[in-house]
Amino acid sequence: xxxxxxxxxxxxxxxxxxxxxxxxxxxxxxxxxxxxxxxxxxxxxxxxxxxxxxxxxxxxxxxxxxxxxxxxxxxxxxxxxxxxxxxxxxxxxxxxxxxxxxxxxxxxxxxxxxxxxxxxxxxxxxxxxxxxxxxxxxxxxxxxxxxxxxxxxxxxxxxxxxxxxxxx
Amino acid sequence: xxxxxxxxxxxxxxxxxxxxxxxxxxxxxxxxxxxxxxxxxxxxxxxxxxxxxxxxxxxxxxxxxxxxxxxxxxxxxxxxxxxxxxxxxxxxxxxxxxxxxxxxxxxxxxxxxxxxxxxxxxxxxxxxxxxxxxxxxxxxxxxxxxxxxxxxxxxxxxxxxxxxxxxxxxxxxxxxxxxxxxxxxxxxxxxxxxxxxxxxxxxxxxxxxxxxxxxxxxxxxxxxxxxxxxxxxxxxxxxxxxxxxxxxxxxxxxxxxxxxxxxxxxxxxxxxx
Numbered sequence: 001x002x003x004x005x006x007x008x009x010x011x012x013x014x015x016x017x018x019x020x021x022x023x024x025x026x027x028x029x030x031x032x033x034x035x036x037x038x039x040x041x042x043x044x045x046x047x048x049x050x051x052x053x054x055x056x057x058x059x060x061x062x063x064x065x066x067x068x069x070x071x072x073x074x075x076x077x078x079x080x081x082x083x084x085x086x087x088x089x090x091x092x093x094x095x096x097x098x099x100x101x102x103x104x105x106x107x108x109x110x111x112x113x114x115x116x117x118x119x120x121x122x123x124x125x126x127x128x129x130x131x132x133x134x135x136x137x138x139x140x141x142x143x144x145x146x147x148x149x150x151x152x153x154x155x156x157x158x159x160x161x162x163x164x165x166x167x168x
Numbered sequence: 169x170x171x172x173x174x175x176x177x178x179x180x181x182x183x184x185x186x187x188x189x190x191x192x193x194x195x196x197x198x199x200x201x202x203x204x205x206x207x208x209x210x211x212x213x214x215x216x217x218x219x220x221x222x223x224x225x226x227x228x229x230x231x232x233x234x235x236x237x238x239x240x241x242x243x244x245x246x247x248x249x250x251x252x253x254x255x256x257x258x259x260x261x262x263x264x265x266x267x268x269x270x271x272x273x274x275x276x277x278x279x280x281x282x283x284x285x286x287x288x289x290x291x292x293x294x295x296x297x298x299x300x301x302x303x304x305x306x307x308x309x310x311x312x313x314x315x316x317x318x319x320x321x322x323x324x325x326x327x328x329x330x331x332x333x334x335x336x337x338x339x340x341x342x343x344x345x346x347x348x349x350x351x352x353x354x355x356x357x358x359x360x361x362x363x364x365x366x367x368x369x370x371x372x373x374x375x376x377x378x379x380x381x382x383x384x385x386x387x388x389x390x391x392x393x394x395x396x397x398x399x400x401x402x403x404x405x406x407x408x409x410x411x412x413x414x415x416x417x418x419x420x421x422x423x424x425x426x427x428x429x430x431x432x433x434x435x436x437x438x439x440x441x
Binding site: 054058134 | 181184189196199
């Protein structure tokens with residue numbers, strides 16, 4: 001087991017536990033909870049096996065759903081994001097997922113921001129659509145998606161910058 | 169086979185995604201009552217639409233069978249209708265004995281002419297099915313004619329669109345009798361002859377068959393009076409009648425059998441002419 005795999009396993013479980021026991025209970029402004037576990041899906045290396053990544057996304061979402069007694073919204077949202085991540089990468093960076101990591105060492109800040117924004121907003125949209133699952137709740141879905149996305153985006157940007165700073 | 173495997177390998181991510189998505193949908197379906205209800209609603213909507221669609225198509229192929237079934241059912245109802253129309257009009261016979269001597273058989277009109285001065289119809293049943301000459305033929309909304317001759321499987325019918333056929337009719341709720349004859353042009357336009365001037369007749373009065381002919385039961389609605397003219401010369405009205413239903417546009421008909429016709433014939437032959 002190399003260090004990267006070990007790193008992945010540790011971050012998988014730490015994000016899972018953090019999300020379930022900490023971030024699901026923030027209830028900022030009443031209902032808004034950031035979804036920090038997306039960091040795992042965002043920071044997973046781009047050049048790894050896509051099939052395995054889809055299974056990882058499914059496992060992560062499924063575990064969160066199981067532990068937090070929610071229906072299946074995290075599973076569907078995380079699974080969909082892990083499946084569509086290569087297309088989002090392609091769209092925001094203009095490179096394919098097979099590009100070696102060395103080429104992505106210094107992506108432009110705007111590209112990185114676009115990538116984060118797309119992943120977070122799509123994930124939240126799917127999540128709230130599944131949770132409400134009704135045309136009548138369209139306004140609620142959009143409102144929750146918007147507010148939660150902003151909250152998650154700010155937190156993820158903050159944590160990511162800390163993490164990257166300590167990494168360098 | 170190799171190609172199938174290649175395609176599977178090529179789309180393995182998509183297939184995996186769809187399988188896992190299906191699993192999560194099953195998961196959400198089993199865990200959340202709200203989502204279960206929603207899925208069932210959409211499923212019902214979908215299956216309902218599909219069943220409706222297939223039902224429409226199969227119903228179209230069953231139309232002929234269904235028509236025959238309805239026609240058969242109608243013939244049993246027709247007897248009841250005729251009976252209920254006639255019962256208050258027959259003074260005491262049917263009321264006392266409860267006997268109604270007319271039976272109905274449903275037939276299909278396979279030829280119907282109306283261009284000539286003397287028109288005939290052909291129906292798809294004959295002597296094998298119990299059709300005899302001199303039986304009456306009616307449609308759903310009026311009378312059609314009288315059986316003239318029968319073969320084994322078909323019958324020839326004198327249409328009421330025939331200049332020589334006179335039908336005994338009477339006014340509903342009034343005791344004025346007359347005979348109905350076609351005018352020879354419009355299949356709905358008839359004239360009512362032999363109504364004496366003393367009777368009280370107005371435009372809009374309903375005509376029903378009179379019970380004197382022994383072909384038709386009493387009380388089948390035939391038409392409506394559209395014009396009344398008096399001609400003082402001969403002491404009769406000149407009355408125009410419009411039928412309820414165009415006899416040239418009829419495809420299904422009923423043959424009426426009078427079970428007492430032999431009895432009546434014997435009686436009539438006993439009267440010295």
